[in-house]
Amino acid sequence: MSPHVDDIKVGETRESVLVDDLKRTRIVQYAGASGDFNPLHTDHVFATEAAGYPGVFAHGMMTMGMTGRVLTDWVGIEPLLSYGVRFKAQVWPGDTLTATATVESIEDAPAGPVAQFSLRTVNQHGAEVVTGTATVRLES
Amino acid sequence: MTGHPFPVESGHILMFARAIGDENPAYEHLAPPTFTWASAHFDPDCHLRPKPGEEWFGSGAGPGVMPEGGGGLHAEQHFEYHRPVRVGETLYAHTVPGRSWEKQGRTGRLLFSERITEYRDADGAPVVSARTVAVVPEGPATPKSGEPANSSTGKDDTR
Incomplete structure (x- = not known):
């Protein structure tokens, strides 16, 4: 189920x-x-009049969930060992988000090879909304 | 088991997968990586859903009221997977406070705090460990500009 270390x-x-x-x-x-x-x-009246924001904005966890797809489309779900993010900026209605996953390193752990990924999601202005890392178990 | 039960249901996963735009066929059997966040539905104490007979802070006839500490934001989220979460199983979520610390932002002190949630299976084996970092600016909530939170604080810890 995991990607092979050679792939x-x-x-x-x-x-x-x-x-x-x-x-x-x-x-x-x-x-x-x-x-x-x-x-x-979800409540524009609350967000603007009670909370003082310009409008509603997406849950950080929604952006984290969406960002996960760049990983799950690539390696699947089962080999995921960890996934973590920092929320860098708000995501607003109208935004277009692009996520990038990069293999940073492959290490031999006691249980087998593990790939370390960096993750980065940017909006249509190129501003980072989420950055993160993930570790993925590989077959050897 | 201790902790509140979180039944991992296929219909719930379908709705969650649609919402995040990740409709991987594997979700017929396994949960998406961030799905444990949705255990909020089964947390009897979750304050982020309206409950019968309790005041809700969103708008109605009036605009609603920002609650105490409502200026807080989610700064970081980390998941460790001990094994995949399977459709049909019940997990037990137990949350404890983690570390807390402060940082000086451009507009005042920022108070960070961690919350650690362990999701275990019926045998008590760990399945997912979740670590949430929240940040609250000290002092009264101030009106928000259209800028992302990090440009007003000069830090990249807030969204």
Whole structure:
């Protein structure tokens, strides 16, 4: 199930457009599915008048979830050992997000080879919204 | 098992996978990597959903009220996978506070705190370890500009 160590090369990279022109309805979908109904993300009146934001913005965890696809499309789900991100900037309705995964290193761990990936998601202005890392078990 | 039960259901995964735009065929049997976040639905104490008979802070006739500490943001999220999460199993989520620390931002002190959630299976074996880092600016909530939080603080810890 895991990718073979010979099929993954250090420096190799994959890019994926996660969403084009993010719609508010998608944020509502994520609120419903995740159970995070914080009105900051779905309630324009609250976000602007009570919280002082220019409008609603996506859950950070929605961006992390979307970013995961660049990894799961590449290596699958089973070999994932870790996945972590830092939230760098808000994602707003209308944003187009592109994620990049890069193989940073391949190390021989006691249980077999492990690939370390860096992850980066940017918006249509090239600004980072999420950066992160993941480790993936490889077959040898 | 200790912790609140989190049944991993296929219909829930379908909705979650659609929301994040990752409809991998493997999700028929396995959960997406960030799916444990959705255990909030099964957390009896989750304060981010309206509950019958309790005041909800979102808009209605009025614009709603920003709650105390509502200026907090999610700074980091980390998952460690001990094994994949399988459709049909029940996990047990147990959350404890982690470290806390402060940093000086451009507009004041930033208070960081960690929350660690262990998801275990019915046998008590660890399945997913989750670490959440939240950041709250000290002092009263101030109106937000259109700028991302990190450009107002000069730090990259906030979103």
